Amino acid sequence: xxxxxxxxxxxxxxxxxxxxxxxxxxxxxxxxxxxxxxxxxxxxxxxxxxxxxxxxxxxxxxxxxxxxxxxxxxxxxxxxxxxxxxxxxxxxxxxxxxxxxxxxxxxxxxxxxxxxxxxxxxxxxxxxxxxxxxxxxxxxxxxxxxxxxxxxxxxxxxxxxxxxxxxxxxxxxxxxxxxxxxxxxxxxxxxxxxxxxxxxxxxxxxxxxxxxxxxxxxxxxxxxxxxxxxxxxxxxxxxxxxxxxxxxxxxxxxxxxxxxxxxxxxxxxxxxxxxxxxxxxxxxxxxxxxxxxxxxxxxxxxxxxxxxxxxxxxxxxxxxxxxxxxxxxxxxxxxxxxxxxxxxxxxxxxxxxxxxxxxxxxxxxxxxxxxxxxxxxxxxxxxxxxxxxxxxxxxxxxxxxxxxxxxxxxxxxxxxxxxxxxxxxxxxxxxxxxxxxxxxxxxxxxxxxxxxxxxxxxxxxxxxxxxxxxxxxxxxxxxxxxxxxxxxxxxxxxxxxxxxxxxxxxxxxxxxxxx
Amino acid sequence: xxxxxxxxxxxxxxxxxxxxxxxxxxxxxxxxxxxxxxxxxxxxxxxxxxxxxxxxxxxxxxxxxxxxxxxxxxxxxxxxxxxxxxxxxxxxxxxxxxxxxxxxxxxxxxxxxxxxxxxxxxxxxxxxxxxxxxxxxxxxxxxxxxxxxxxxxxxxxxxxxxxxxxxxxxxxxxxxxxxxxxxxxxxxxxxxxxxxxxxxxxxxxxxxxxxxxxxxxxxxxxxxxxxxxxxxxxxxxxxxxxxxxxxxxxxxxxxxxxxxxxxxxxxxxxxxxxxxxxxxxxxxxxxxxxxxxxxx
Numbered sequence: 001x002x003x004x005x006x007x008x009x010x011x012x013x014x015x016x017x018x019x020x021x022x023x024x025x026x027x028x029x030x031x032x033x034x035x036x037x038x039x040x041x042x043x044x045x046x047x048x049x050x051x052x053x054x055x056x057x058x059x060x061x062x063x064x065x066x067x068x069x070x071x072x073x074x075x076x077x078x079x080x081x082x083x084x085x086x087x088x089x090x091x092x093x094x095x096x097x098x099x100x101x102x103x104x105x106x107x108x109x110x111x112x113x114x115x116x117x118x119x120x121x122x123x124x125x126x127x128x129x130x131x132x133x134x135x136x137x138x139x140x141x142x143x144x145x146x147x148x149x150x151x152x153x154x155x156x157x158x159x160x161x162x163x164x165x166x167x168x169x170x171x172x173x174x175x176x177x178x179x180x181x182x183x184x185x186x187x188x189x190x191x192x193x194x195x196x197x198x199x200x201x202x203x204x205x206x207x208x209x210x211x212x213x214x215x216x217x218x219x220x221x222x223x224x225x226x227x228x229x230x231x232x233x234x235x236x237x238x239x240x241x242x243x244x245x246x247x248x249x250x251x252x253x254x255x256x257x258x259x260x261x262x263x264x265x266x267x268x269x270x271x272x273x274x275x276x277x278x279x280x281x282x283x284x285x286x287x288x289x290x291x292x293x294x295x296x297x298x299x300x301x302x303x304x305x306x307x308x309x310x311x312x313x314x315x316x317x318x319x320x321x322x323x324x325x326x327x328x329x330x331x332x333x334x335x336x337x338x339x340x341x342x343x344x345x346x347x348x349x350x351x352x353x354x355x356x357x358x359x360x361x362x363x364x365x366x367x368x369x370x371x372x373x374x375x376x377x378x379x380x381x382x383x384x385x386x387x388x389x390x391x392x393x394x395x396x397x398x399x400x401x402x403x404x405x406x407x408x409x410x411x412x413x414x415x416x417x418x419x420x421x422x423x424x425x426x427x428x429x430x431x432x433x434x435x436x437x438x439x440x441x442x443x444x445x446x447x448x449x450x451x452x453x454x455x456x457x458x459x460x461x462x463x464x465x466x467x468x469x470x471x472x473x474x475x476x477x478x479x480x481x482x483x484x485x486x487x488x489x490x491x492x493x494x495x496x497x498x499x500x501x502x503x504x505x506x507x508x509x510x511x512x513x514x515x
Numbered sequence: 516x517x518x519x520x521x522x523x524x525x526x527x528x529x530x531x532x533x534x535x536x537x538x539x540x541x542x543x544x545x546x547x548x549x550x551x552x553x554x555x556x557x558x559x560x561x562x563x564x565x566x567x568x569x570x571x572x573x574x575x576x577x578x579x580x581x582x583x584x585x586x587x588x589x590x591x592x593x594x595x596x597x598x599x600x601x602x603x604x605x606x607x608x609x610x611x612x613x614x615x616x617x618x619x620x621x622x623x624x625x626x627x628x629x630x631x632x633x634x635x636x637x638x639x640x641x642x643x644x645x646x647x648x649x650x651x652x653x654x655x656x657x658x659x660x661x662x663x664x665x666x667x668x669x670x671x672x673x674x675x676x677x678x679x680x681x682x683x684x685x686x687x688x689x690x691x692x693x694x695x696x697x698x699x700x701x702x703x704x705x706x707x708x709x710x711x712x713x714x715x716x717x718x719x720x721x722x723x724x725x726x727x728x729x730x731x732x733x734x735x736x737x738x739x740x741x742x743x744x745x746x747x748x749x750x751x752x753x754x755x756x757x758x759x760x761x762x763x764x765x766x767x768x769x770x771x772x773x774x775x776x777x778x779x780x781x782x783x784x785x786x787x788x789x790x791x792x793x794x795x796x797x798x799x800x801x802x803x804x805x806x807x808x809x810x811x
Contacts, residue, residue, distance in 0.1 A: 076702040091697040093690055104690055105701030113682040156701075 003067075004028035005195050006052065006083075006164060011061035013047055021047045022058070023219040029164070034186060034196045036206040036227075039216035039239055040438035042408040045199050048216070049166050052197075053085040054078040084157030085166040090149050090173065094142035099124040101141055102156045127158050131188060147178040151185070164195045171205055172436055175295050176464065177503075183209050201239075201438045203232045215239055240440045251454070255474070256285035259458035260427040265315035267301050267482075275301040276312065276482045283427065283458040288449065290473030290490075291462045294502050298482035299462050303340070303431050308332050319427050333361055337420035341432035341462075343409070347416045350405035354397060355379075357404045358386045358419050365423070389418035394444070410441030417448060428452060428459045434468060446472050466495050480505035518777075520656045525773025526766060527657070528731055531665050532557065532723040532740075534765035537747035538675045539719030541756040545679060546712035547692030547705075551607035552592055553720050554744025555614030560585035560724020562618040565637055565735040566625070574638045577729050582721035588614060589717030593710050611744070619737045633734035640664055640729045662730040664722060671719070676758040688712060720744070742792065749795045753802050768794060 006029045013022040022044050029035050037045045050056040052063060054072030063070055065081060072078040075085070092101050099121050108119040124137045133151050141149060150170060157165060167186075171179050186209065190196055200206050206213055207227055215222040215238040222238045261282035267275050276298050283289045293299055304310035306317060308329040317325045319335040340346040348357045359382040363369040368381050386400045393414040397407055404412065413433065421428070430449065434442040449472055453459060463469050469476050470490060478486040478501040486501045501507065536553040543550035560581040567573075567580025588610055595601045626632045642660050649659035679685040687708050690698040695705040723743075728735045746768055754760025768791055775790035 075700060079702065087700075091694065091700050093693045093697055095693055096686075096690070100686060101697075104686060104698065105703045107683045107686060109683045113684055115681065115683055115686060 003031065004064075005031040005066060007064040008048070008052065009062045009064070011048065011051055011058045011063075013044075013051060013056060013058050020219050022051070024061070025216070025219070025221045027214050027221060027224065029195055029197060030212075031163075031195055032190055032193050033211040034190050034198060034209055036210035036213045037197060037199050037216065038201055038203065038206055038213060038235060040201065040440050041410050042218075043216040043239070043438075044219040045216050046168060047219075049085065049168065049197065049199060052078070053083060053166060055085075079157070079160050079162060082161065082163040083166070084160065084162035084164070086150065086153045086157065086168065086170065088168045088172060090146070090153055092141050092149055092152055095140070097138055097140055098135055098144070098152055098155075099137040101152055102127075102137075102159050104156075106160060124155070124159065127155055131155075131158065131185065131192070133185065145178070146173050147175075147182065150174070150182070154185075154189075158189075158194075163193070164197065165189065166197045166199075168199045169201075169436075170198065171200065171202060177294065179205070203235050203439070206235070207232060217241055236439050239438070253286055253453070255287035256456060258282045259285050260319050260460065262306075262318070263316040265302070265305060265312050265317065267298075267305055267310060267312045269301075274482060276305065279315070279479075279482070279484055281460075281477055281484060281487075283460050285426070285458050286453055286456040287475065288453050288459045288461055288473045290469035290476045291460065291479055292466060292469055292476055292498050292502055293464075293479035295464055297479050297502075299431070299479060301482070302479070303338075303429065303462065306332075306336065306429060307338055330364055333423065333425075334365060335425050335427055337423050337425045337428045339413075339416055339420055339428075339430045339433045341435055343412050343416060343436075344405070348404050348412065350403070350412075352404060353401045354404050354407065354415060355382055355386055355400040358382065358389060358400070358415060360419065361423065362419070385422075389415060389422065393418040393448070410437050410444075413437055413441065413445065417445065421448070421452060426458060428457055429462075430459065431462045432464065433461070434463075434465065442468075466498055469498075470495060478502055520653065522770075522773050522777065523657055524661075525776060526769040527661065527665060528769070529772030530762075530765040530769025531662075531668050532727050532731065532743050533747045533750060533768050534672065534762055535664075535668055535723035535726065536720050536744055537750040537761045537765060538671060538758060539716035539723070540747055540751045541675065541679070541758060541761060542688065542712040542715045542719075543709075544751050544756040545685075545689045545692045546709045547695060548596065548709055548712065549603040549607070550592070550713070550716060551604065551745075551748055552588060552610040553716070553723075553747050554740055554742070555607075555611040556585040556588045556717055556720035557724045557727065557744050558611075558614045558618055558738065558740040559588050560721035561728040561739055562621065562724070562735055563721075564725040565632065565728045566621075568638045568729055569634065569636050572636065572638055574640045574729060577638065578640070578722070578725045581725035581729075582718050585721030585724055586714065586717040589713045589720075593713050597706050597709050597713070615738050618735075622735065622737065629737075631734050631736035631739075637729070637733050639733040640725065662726065664726040664730050667722070668726075671722075672758055672762050679756075679758065684708075684711070723747075746791060746795055749799060753798055764798070767798075 008025065008027045011022050011025045014020050025044070025048055037048065039045045047056055051058045054074045054077055065083070070081060072081065072083070078084070102124050103120045108116045108123070110116045121137055128135050128137065133155060135148060135151055141152060150173065154165065170182060174182060186196055198210065210227045212224055213227055213230065213235065214224045215235060217239055263280050265279040266277055269275050279302060281289070291299065301310060305312045308327065312325070315325070316323060322335065324332050324335065344350050359369055362385070363377060369378055370376060371378050383400060389395060390397060395411050395414045395418070397411060407415065417433070434445050437445065449459060449461070461469065461473060473490055475487065475489050476493065476498055477484050478498060480502065485505050536557050540550055540553050563584030564577045564581035568577030592606055592610060595606045596603045622632055623629060640663055643663050643666060645659040649655045679688060687698060687703050691705045691708045698705050698708070727739060750761050750764040750768065753764055771790045771794040775787040778787040778790070
């Protein structure tokens with residue numbers, strides 16, 4: 001029988017003035033296990049881990065580490081005790097090499113504070129070999145992939161000899177191909193006696209990887225279950241507190257006229273490399289067209305060309321028979337609602353108020369948002385409009401004057417969706433609209449998209465999540481190295497076929513077709 | 516031959532204060548501080564160098580006072596920009612203006628003169644004659660007989676490059692500039708690293724000031740740093756902080772300084788003293804062209 005390496009007892013955390021983030025949470029983690037902590041955004045899973053790591057301080061409760069009561073005042077103390085955390089946003093110095101990043105703060109030094117490069121490299125190398133991480137200690141961090149950077153973060157903690165690793169949504173930054181590799185490495189770490197605590201809201205991953213799962217909802221622990229004895233549905237139900245429909249029911253509907261189309265759209269980057277090659281696609285009214293593809297195959301360039309942020313060197317973009325190829329961005333916005341994949345950078349100005357974020361674009365297009373032909377902003381109308389979005393899109397928010405970033409991820413996305421969809425455009429461009437959202441919010445976003453389809457809007461959905469595409473799209477296009485390589489109705493294809501097209505750019509040749 | 520050695524020696528002594536201040540500035544540059552206060556630190560150093568040298572009748576005391584005076588400015592910068600998190604640019608402007616005002620005020624109050632203070636009682640920093648080398652024709656006039664601070668500056672350039680690129684302090688210093696959050700999460704206080712970089716900057720600018728008022732000339736005049744702190748800032752930015760690059764740029768500025776003096780025989784002095792500043796602008800232009808080519 002293994003003993004718990006960490007026990008957290010009755011942890012209470014209240015954020016002033018009266019937000020209860022953790023409501024008497026108790027949990028224990030065993031030596032050498034992979035333990036997932038799941039919950040919706042704002043369920044308190046990150047806060048619980050931050051309390052353990054010393055980034056937040058509990059109002060009451062006790063933490064035992066190897067049966068000794070501890071209190072981590074800051075991250076440094078936690079690391080010294082052997083508890084390390086890899087944050088969601090990777091904190092490394094791109095200009096430094098792998099080994100420089102790893103030793104930063106714990107440098108082996110010789111005379112006059114000179115860094116002992118030889119010793120440093122050897123120590124880093126031995127850690128890399130021990131865990132078979134397949135990294136070159138001398139490569140610069142800016143030259144390596146996101147997945148490799150994550151490994152560097154983990155190595156940085158292993159170099160400091162931690163025995164407990166906390167990972168905050170480690171798969172959020174990875175491509176689907178990179179995830180199995182990470183899981184392999186995490187399993188190897190667990191086998192070597194490290195305890196892995198892993199925050200996620202991707203239920204399939206959690207079930208695949210972890211030994212035990214702790215479910216949290218609204219600051220309380222709901223249960224800790226063995227991964228072997230549970231299912232996706234029961235986890236989702238515990239997380240959300242009600243049943244979640246994983247297969248949204250689609251009403252069959254015959255699409256109307258072509259609303260949006262591109263003809264031979266081609267784009268070159270600054271180094272004159274072709275990034276988009278003769279992309280021709282069309283979206284009809286009342287139709288959801290999905291674009292599947294491994295990230296970096298031209299999706300971003302396609303979105304940028306459509307929204308006027310990049311100039312294609314060839315081709316046409318047409319909405320409702322209006323040629324928008326060379327139109328100003330504002331002109332395009334009369335025809336295109338746009339949800340960008342990056343909520344915090346392009347989708348919103350997170351330091352500004354919710355109110356200001358809601359009226360953006362509208363204030364240029366809708367005269368009701370201003371007095372005197374655009375000279376003065378009409379606050380009264382904007383507030384009414386914000387309240388309308390709050391109600392129609394079930395946004396949980398305080399005052400409209402609060403900073404946008406005070407909203408949870410799901411609510412941020414609802415506000416952006418509300419703003420965009422109420423532009424009442426014929427065409428809607430959605431770029432990864434559910435990235436980083438929890439199951440409840442994803443379900444809501446999907447329902448909203450289907451509702452828009454019901455209103456005969458033309459929808460283009462770019463997503464890295466094949467299940468999402470199969471759940472709501474009518475037709476799936478596969479983009480591969482800047483080219484559309486397939487156009488398949490959902491009813492006539494399956495995930496395996498699309499997955500193969502995404503990776504290889506062509507159909508699988510069936511070897512057994514000779515009889 | 517005489518004109519050439521004169522021009523080279525002029526270049527070296529013109530480069531020294533810029534190089535020293537820029538080396539100080541490069542520590543703060545790597546630490547991620549937008550530090551424009553080198554001008555003020557240098558001026559304050561120059562004043563206190565004369566004060567110390569005159570009252571103690573000793574040039575080492577002059578250097579010590581120069582460093583202390585410049586450090587005082589650095590400490591104000593630390594208090595506001597690092598501790599109280601005020602805007603670095605505004606703090607730097609305030610310090611530069613404060614340095615002009617306070618040294619002018621103190622000059623009038625303590626020495627009761629306007630404009631410049633020059634007395635035989637001020638002991639200059641001596642020149643160093645290196646035996647044997649001073650016998651070499653032509654080179655001897657350049658390698659030997661320079662001001663002590665100039666030899667010190669060469670050592671400090673090597674030391675700065677070593678500190679920044681080879682030592683633990685350097686690794687943390689550059690980390691503070693590249694990604695402060697990363698450094699903090701590695702268990703090193705960014706604020707502490709930045710404080711040390713400013714203290715180093717203070718010491719280097721103090722030496723630059725001491726060279727101005729006890730080496731280059733032996734007097735203190737109002738606002739005698741005359742934009743050298745700003746030029747040093749330009750030098751730091753031009754070469755992205757690399758100490759060897761800074762040394763080269765400083766020599767070029769030193770040359771234009773000496774060249775300006777030479778030109779005075781033909782042009783009005785108002786135009787010739789513009790030469791270093793025009794050179795700064797030209798250098799910045801080429802830098803921006805280079806940066807733009809890199810981007811594309």
